[in-house]
Amino acid sequence: MAGPGKSDDKRGVHAVAALALIAVVIAAAAGAFAYTGGWFSPHRLTPDRMVDALSRRGGDPLGHRRNHAKGICFTGEFAANGAGARLSIAPMLAAGHYPVIGRFAIAVGDPQAPDAAGRVRSMAVRIAAPDGEEWRSGMNNSPVFVVATPEEFYQITRAQDLDPAAGKPDPAAMQRFLATHPDSAVFNEWAKTAPWTTSFADQTYNSLNAFRFIDAAGRSRLVRWSMQTTVAPHEVPYDALAALGPDFLEADLERRLAQGALRWNLVVTLAAPGDPSNNATKAWPANRETVAVGMLVVRHAQDEADGPCRDYNYDPTILPVGIQPSDDPLLPARSAAYAKSFDLRAAEAADYPRTPPRSEASR
Amino acid sequence: MTDAGGRFSPLQRALHWLMAAMVVAMLFIGVGMVSTLHPRYLVLIAIHKPLGIAILVLAVLRLGVRLRRGAPPLPADLPWWQAAGAKASHVLLYALLIVMPLVGWSMLSAGGYPIVLYGPIHLPQIVPHDDALHAILRAAHAWLAYLFFVTILLHVAAALFHALVRRDGVFQSMASWRR
Numbered sequence: 336m337a338g339p340g341k342s343d344d345k346r347g348v349h350a351v352a353a354l355a356l357i358a359v360v361i362a363a364a365a366g367a368f369a370y371t372g373g374w375f376s377p378h379r380l381t382p383d384r385m386v387d388a389l390s391r392r393g394g395d396p397l398g399h400r401r402n403h404a405k406g407i408c409f410t411g412e413f414a415a416n417g418a419g420a421r422l423s424i425a426p427m428l429a430a431g432h433y434p435v436i437g438r439f440a441i442a443v444g445d446p447q448a449p450d451a452a453g454r455v456r457s458m459a460v461r462i463a464a465p466d467g468e469e470w471r472s473g474m475n476n477s478p479v480f481v482v483a484t485p486e487e488f489y490q491i492t493r494a495q496d497l498d499p500a501a502g503k504p505d506p507a508a509m510q511r512f513l514a515t516h517p518d519s520a521v522f523n524e525w526a527k528t529a530p531w532t533t534s535f536a537d538q539t540y541n542s543l544n545a546f547r548f549i550d551a552a553g554r555s556r557l558v559r560w561s562m563q564t565t566v567a568p569h570e571v572p573y574d575a576l577a578a579l580g581p582d583f584l585e586a587d588l589e590r591r592l593a594q595g596a597l598r599w600n601l602v603v604t605l606a607a608p609g610d611p612s613n614n615a616t617k618a619w620p621a622n623r624e625t626v627a628v629g630m631l632v633v634r635h636a637q638d639e640a641d642g643p644c645r646d647y648n649y650d651p652t653i654l655p656v657g658i659q660p661s662d663d664p665l666l667p668a669r670s671a672a673y674a675k676s677f678d679l680r681a682a683e684a685a686d687y688p689r690t691p692p693r694s695e696a697s698r
Numbered sequence: 699m700t701d702a703g704g705r706f707s708p709l710q711r712a713l714h715w716l717m718a719a720m721v722v723a724m725l726f727i728g729v730g731m732v733s734t735l736h737p738r739y740l741v742l743i744a745i746h747k748p749l750g751i752a753i754l755v756l757a758v759l760r761l762g763v764r765l766r767r768g769a770p771p772l773p774a775d776l777p778w779w780q781a782a783g784a785k786a787s788h789v790l791l792y793a794l795l796i797v798m799p800l801v802g803w804s805m806l807s808a809g810g811y812p813i814v815l816y817g818p819i820h821l822p823q824i825v826p827h828d829d830a831l832h833a834i835l836r837a838a839h840a841w842l843a844y845l846f847f848v849t850i851l852l853h854v855a856a857a858l859f860h861a862l863v864r865r866d867g868v869f870q871s872m873a874s875w876r877r
Contacts, residue, residue, distance in 0.1 A: 350863050353858075353859075353862035353863045354859075354863065356858070356862065357855050357858045357859060357862065360854065360855075360858065361851050361854065361855050364851060364854070365851060367726075368725070368726065368729060368847055371726050371729050371730040371733075372729040372730065372732075372733050373733035373734070379733065379734070380734075380735050381733045381734065381735065382732065382733070382734075382735060383733075385735060466818075467812060467820045468818070469812050485735045645829075646809075646827060646828075646829045646832075647810050648809065648811070652740060653811065653812060656817055656818045660740060664736075664737055666740070667735065667736065667737045667738075667739040667740045668735035668736075668739075670740060670743075671731075671732075671734065671735050671739045672735060674732075675732075677809065678832075678833070678836050681809070681829035681830070681832045681833040681836070682833035682836070682837070684829055684830060684833070
């Protein structure tokens with residue numbers, strides 16, 4: 336009698352220990368998964384936190400891009416002259432014509448912001464090659480970017496948090512940021528002194544981040560690129576912009592395109608050894624070799640609400656073979672945050688009707 | 699039966715363990731990449747897409763092998779609800795192995811993204827470019843991933859229960875490589 340009893344006890348103890356071990360294994364696996372997903376890291380800079388910060392600048396972002404929220408679509412083509420083919424095997428750099436779906440925007444969080452609120456204007460393009468390769472690029476009219484890292488971009492965005500009492504951000508917050516981030520000085524000087532104009536058409540748009548062009552021999556070259564305007568700028572004092580109405584940039588674009596196509600030269604700048612690949616606040620010296628690789632021809636503009644650019648994510652890391660991201664830390668961060676913004680606005684499409692209300696449609 | 703010792707065939711065992719490693723990697727890569735702005739994001743997403751398609755191909759192959767070769771019977775004394783749970787969870791695991799990559803592929807198609815496996819190797823769009831469809835598929839991809847992970851935890855817990863508590867040979871039918 337004693338024998339089997341003892342053995343039953345042993346089996347019972349063993350089973351309890353085994354169940355405890357199983358519980359530990361499962362809890363450890365679940366914990367590792369949660370840790371990887373950031374559940375234990377409230378201070379991790381996630382795409383969610385980034386796009387949330389972008390929407391704290393005021394306005395109702397639902398259904399819209401969380402940054403560069405106000406924009407207008409365009410279509411046209413990229414006419415490659417073939418000069419880029421020796422630098423990169425990207426199919427759209429071989430001489431030929433490639434369709435473009437693009438977007439002009441101002442770098443604001445509020446999709447209803449007046450155009451004069453956009454110190455930074457942007458151009459996004461999606462250049463398609465027949466074999467399915469795509470080159471997407473989001474470019475700004477500033478010569479450099481305002482910060483070098485995603486963390487700094489988060490901080491400078493939070494410095495623009497809307498103060499609900501004042502109805503605008505606290506200017507001291509931005510001053511504090513700029514005082515502690517000397518790398519932002521070049522951008523800030525541009526923002527203070529660059530002339531204001533009344534058009535998207537007379538601006539040059541810069542890739543800001545560096546990329547790599549890969550040629551047929553496999554050689555990798557560090558590059559930046561610019562869409563250089565062919566239109567003489569019409570400079571006006573800032574105070575004159577208010578009289579033009581809240582949507583003067585869109586109206587100007589439509590007026591110009593009614594007269595004919597608009598053109599930009601796509602110019603690639605080749606880095607020299609030592610030029611920074613990973614710091615978009617630093618301009619490269621002006622004497623670097625440049626190659627004009629073709630012309631962007633913009634033919635038509637469309638309201639974003641039902642325009643062809645609406646449902647594209649202009650992720651700058653969507654690149655054809657022959658073009659790769661550099662080690663600039665802003666590029667992966669842009670990719671991750673743009674994806675989050677795209678996922679949000681696609682799910683919020685009901686908040687941004689495709690058929691604009693009557694009053695807007697008659698514009 | 700599949701093996702003289704009441705085990706899954708060597709091909710089935712090899713596919714199981716290879717895919718176990720791939721799927722666990724996939725789930726951790728997925729949950730990690732959507733929660734970071736770090737440069738590793740681009741590396742993770744470049745792995746996630748071809749790894750997902752590799753899982754889809756292997757899952758279809760594996761389902762065919764399973765339908766042809768079957769599985770060793772569960773112990774006769776296994777309570778009915780445990781046997782039913784085993785059956786249901788295996789159906790769910792097979793379904794997720796095939797559905798998850800298809801939802802991911804469709805989601806990218808609906809989002810208007812090029813579907814790059816490696817360099818110039820692209821997959822075709824399998825659904826129209828449509829943001830409403832993208833929103834549904836994007837949410838489904840995340841929730842199915844959580845369901846997948848929870849189902850795998852249950853699967854592991856049940857396997858260890860067979861190995862350590864019941865000691866009935868079920869665990870060995872997949873885990874043992876002894877001749």
